[in-house]
Amino acid sequence: GAGVSQTPSNKVTEKGKYVELRCDPISGHTALYWYRQSLGQGPEFLIYFQGTGAADDSGLPNDRFFAVRPEGSVSTLKIQRTERGDSAVYLCASSDIAGGRETQYFGPGTRLLVL
Amino acid sequence: DAKTTQPPSMDCAEGRAANLPCNHSTISGNEYVYWYRQIHSQGPQYIIHGLKNNETNEMASLIITEDRKSSTLILPHATLRDTAVYYCIVRVENAGNNRKLIWGLGTSLAVNP
Numbered sequence: 546g547a548g549v550s551q552t553p554s555n556k557v558t559e560k561g562k563y564v565e566l567r568c569d570p571i572s573g574h575t576a577l578y579w580y581r582q583s584l585g586q587g588p589e590f591l592i593y594f595q596g597t598g599a600a601d602d603s604g605l606p607n608d609r610f611f612a613v614r615p616e617g618s619v620s621t622l623k624i625q626r627t628e629r630g631d632s633a634v635y636l637c638a639s640s641d642i643a644g645g646r647e648t649q650y651f652g653p654g655t656r657l658l659v660l
Numbered sequence: 661d662a663k664t665t666q667p668p669s670m671d672c673a674e675g676r677a678a679n680l681p682c683n684h685s686t687i688s689g690n691e692y693v694y695w696y697r698q699i700h701s702q703g704p705q706y707i708i709h710g711l712k713n714n715e716t717n718e719m720a721s722l723i724i725t726e727d728r729k730s731s732t733l734i735l736p737h738a739t740l741r742d743t744a745v746y747y748c749i750v751r752v753e754n755a756g757n758n759r760k761l762i763w764g765l766g767t768s769l770a771v772n773p
Contacts, residue, residue, distance in 0.1 A: 549703075578760070587747055587763030588704065601758040636703055647751075647759065651696075651703035 547571070549652035551637050557658045558627055566622040566655045570639030577620050578649060579612055580636040588636055594620060595642075627659045663687060663750040666767045672742075674773050678735040682748030685729040692751045693724060694761060695733045697744040704747065707733065738771045745769070 550569045558564050570577050576595055580588035590604040594614045602612075609627075614620040624631055634656050638649040665683045672678040684693060694709040708715055708722045710731075715722045721734040735742055747766040753759045 580763075585765075587765055588761075589763070590760045593758060593760060595758075600756070601754070601760065604760075638704075646709075648706050648709070649761065650706060653703045 549637055549639050549650055551635075551652040551655050553655060554653065555656045555658075557660065559660050560627060560629060562627050562659075564624050564627055564657065566624075566635050566657070568620045568622070568637030568639075568652060570618060570620070570637070571641075571650055572618075574639035574641045574650075575617070576640045576642050576647070576649075577614060578638040578640075579620070579622050580638065582634045582636055582654070584633075591622075624657075627657075629659050632657055632659045663691075663752070663762050664748045664764045666746075666748050666764060668765065669768045669770070671770050671772060672735075672738045674740060674771055675737055678733075678738040678742065678769060678771070680733040680735075680746050680748070680767050680769065681730065682732070683730045684748070684750055687728055687750055688752075689728075690753060693722070693728075693731050694749040694751055695720070695722065695746065696749060697742075697746045698766070699744045707746075709751075738769075740771050740773065743769060743771045 552567045578593050579591040582588045592612050593601040597617045609625045612622045634654040636654045638651045640647050640649045695707040696704040698704045708720050710722045724731045745766040745768050749761045
């Protein structure tokens, strides 16, 4: 079946601009995660949704970052007033929580470059 | 902060078993160990996970020590397509039952012909 998809695959923007990154999770998955991965590093947790609500947003670096999931499926990560340090690969994952045996399935990521 | 430490790189001959070690000495009793791999420019791919018993699936085996302070991922017959960065991860869970994966830097495995 279809996996997690993310659009766009690449995004180039200028410092100070606003960007939106989209994630389509696996159908039926209730949990959705956003991570950020800088070059040579492992993914870094940003935010976790259970259904429509953000259950844990402790990883968002500052108030320029915001994410929504209004209908409990597609999610959008929004970055205001982008800075060059925001350049990274933004990864989305979804899971169907089944007790302790949860498995997160990742999308291919969106590569964001802020000039 | 990452809860795991791994060697930065390893080599393995094609067709041989690849044994990737991981230390997680501060792991708590209800925290699972997960392994993912990431092939260049792709999203992470799930491999296997476990709590305290050894696990095996079609991709790999996971051996967890009795004290749970370390584990080993075993790829029984490595192929060139197994060349990737392998991440050993601890899944933490807070008081609100919110879970997240805490990633380290991973091991870059090179499978050589």
